[in-house]
Amino acid sequence: MSDEKTIVCRCEEISFQTISDTVREYSCSSREVKLRTRAGMGYCGGRTCRHMIDTIVAGINQEPIADEIQLSYRPPARPLTFGVLGGMQHDNESR
Amino acid sequence: MNSFDVVVVGAGIIGCSVSYHLSKAGYSVALVEKGDIAHGTSSRCDAVALICDKKPGIDTEIGFKSIQLYKELAKEFSFDFEFSTRGSLYVCETEQELEIASGYVAEQRADGYDMKMVDQKELLEIEPYLAKDLKGGIWTEVDSTMNPYLVCFAFVEEAKKYGLKLFTHHEVKGVTKGPDGRVQSVITDRTTLHTNRVVNCAGVWAAKLGQMVGIDIPIQPRKGMVLISEKTKPVVSQKVHEFGYMLSKFEDIKYKRNVSKLVEENNIAFTIEPTEADNFLLGGHRAFKGYDISSENDVIRGIAERAIRFLPILKDISCIRAYAGIRPWVPDHLPIVSEVEEVPGFYIAGGHEGDGISMAPITGRMITQLISGEETDFNIDRLNFSRYKQLERVSS
């Protein structure tokens, strides 16, 4: 597997190489690697990559995966337009 | 033995800057943090250094100097923290706001700051997506943006070059004093660090650390929520906020906006700023809710409502996430940058409320000047902790 060509976070296009290098260099948590690389910060809210990031981080730091959810979930759980959030009634929701 | 010239408590943006400046000045420094770097307020905030949101006087003076320092750091550091000077814009919704704003600008200009009033037409030339009915605003070119947690990381990485020792995941359990009353050591849940100087950079948790040495620090958490947009075309090219933001920040300005109950009750004022990643951060909100940083749906809806009023193009752009942080608020809106008279060797750098990012470089620099006995860049008597003692005396 070519680490540079392997994208982990599809939304922000962050590679396996970038993530593992960052974890190694700063011995960081999932949360810190997210802040440093933007992995998991994209449109989907890390829904697709969070398990992979947790697994990579736990593997490199040789720690078990914690009970606490590492990359916190924040509302909105689904992207919504500001129009819908702001109370506009027209047919405009993002699905 | 774990012995240091200075122990800095709190690896938020203030603690990171203080650690950097002290390390660079040749002190041996330990930076102690209960979580990771930028674990609290500094990763739950916006990302700007501004003068346009400050009151005339010392607040603006040190804010301006801080931005100049950021410019130097951005050149000097090998760690990129996404700094750029984009300017900022205050927009006025009514003629009355425009009038208050003109008075404010006149005062700042008299002090020599580069701010100017723009009319309705100029406003739309600068930011074409703004609502067409806005009356005008204030434009400040010096205001800048950066990535706040990358600034923290940058300070730490640069400070490590000068020997900084990092103690993350160490929760401070006590600060001991010697017979002479001077600080002696910092006890964490994992180790003891000997020192005769402690800098309290614990932000919203500063009061807790103060209690450990028997002082009462009047810093309280003031919550704020931020919404993040999807990556999108540049709907604005700089920080834009409504003039009403000043009103939500400073309780003493008497002016009532014509806004919905949701916006009014949650103390919401429109702000937006671009990031390097092409997401936009939207705010703002201020509330006293203790240490609670849960997202509140009413606030999310209020911010969105206010956002589409000022920037209608946002109606069809998605909000992908919302978060809340807590600002270290002090009653007079001026940070505390000071040694504590009653506890020699105990310093406080805190209470910046929403200006921690703005003020970090200058705060780090001034704490270093205080510790080394140099003259500070500014007369910072008004930032001295003793001002609260005087207040107490007056009130009692």
Added chain:
Amino acid sequence: MTMRVVNHPVLGKLPEQNRITIRFNGQPYEAYEGDTIASALMAQGVKTLRKHEMSGEGRGIYCNIGHCFECRVQVGDRKVVRACLTPVSEGIEIHSLTAFVKGGQTK
């Protein structure tokens, strides 16, 4: 060429559906009532639904159940939806989201 599974050994013959016309990036395509945007386009062999907003790389469905948000497309002037969850309707205008570069021009 259709990719429809007309005869299935267990599920049986595909019930007759009303045929409708949808437009994707200006091109007309035949769809069945009850399709999602993703299934209608997949039935016509269309796999690339959008360009990644930064790199411009093509993306299509990944999870097909609304979880990954990779299949988002624009419907009409503005509304952005997940192709895998959104039913088609007669005359629906679907557009690929495109990449943009800093400064706002599209790639």
Added chain:
Amino acid sequence: MIDLLVVGAGPAGLSAAIAAAEQGLKVKVLDEFPKVGGRLLGQLHQEPSGEWWNGIEMGEKLHQKARLEGVNIQCEVSVSDISRTDFGWSVYTSVGMIKAKNLLLATGASETAIPLPGWTLPGAISIGAAQVMGNVHRVKPGNSCVIIGANVLSIAIANELMLCGVKVKEIIIPETGPVAKDAGVPEKVMASLMRLTHLAPNAFLRQAGKFGKFVSPKVAAQFFPKNGIRVLGIPIRVKKAAIEIIGEGQATGVRTVAVTPDGKRIQGTEQVTEADFVCIAGGLAPMSELASIAGCSFKYVEELGGHIPLHSERMETAVPGLYVAGNITGVESAKVAMAQGKVAGLTVAFNTNGASKKTEMLVKCALDDVRKTRANALIEFQPGIVEARERIYVQFEQERIAVKQAITVS
């Protein structure tokens, strides 16, 4: 006001809605997908009895039953936020806010991915995506495919794709690494496939399991034929690993390499298998986002697929008025999810209407049914599920006692 709002119209959510409605509760169910049934919609496999398990039909049955009981079901609705209020819950959705006294999260599981170069190409999709496309929408994602990941789910779906007329060129494994781990180690893959031998949900799987019946997984992997075993026309190649999905603009094949039983690349064995779509089968993980936003505490349980909201055997969480059921509590079969849903629905009714001997008996029977269904499960996703579940229930009770004591003390 609604007594119970259920998020997720899959096997667990529908069963819970039916059980609660039967006890007189006013129930509403939301789902993002345009059709009712959740993961049931794709499922199609042969039971050892020879009968077909048709998830679509089962989903339709549950749907009809729920409607007869007066359950209001709304599809194409996304939940974006939930917050606790004096009366119960405010649930914010893409069609406005809904108030409910109780909330049941039956959001199921999502697929976990295994990243490799090229997996973002159009035409590279998750195995579940292919299943839904073929069985629900009756559209083939392509004429031929390669499946990366040899596990119970991928083998079952390979068979389903074949029934749709797709040529499944081969099932291979991902290359082992920090994410794929054991899924890319032939001897570990053999061990997990061989566990399925006698419980195989269809003839196809049974065949696959037979191969290693009398030897250890290690030996089985050692002597596993290089070209794989071919069952019903689909080769399973557990000693061949995917190293890249290739294609210009969209996926056109997979670059592979032969690996040793412990997963090391064998030099000079690179090949390309052409296919017009590629499936990635990484397994399933509970979808915990709404439970997290609602304030549940979590446990990481490998056997159950990931982070699980702490809950009781009766499907209560530690948050008052919040319940969970189905794959959000751990990845198991749809039948277990249905049985759990019934427990959850009855528990909500029990807690709302007050306890009676009759309802208590109904809950006990439903709990028995969950245990029996689990014991008879045809597809066991992970070993040790029963033990892992017991641990969760014990931890939940311990926390409940701790909270009670804290309240008494203060």
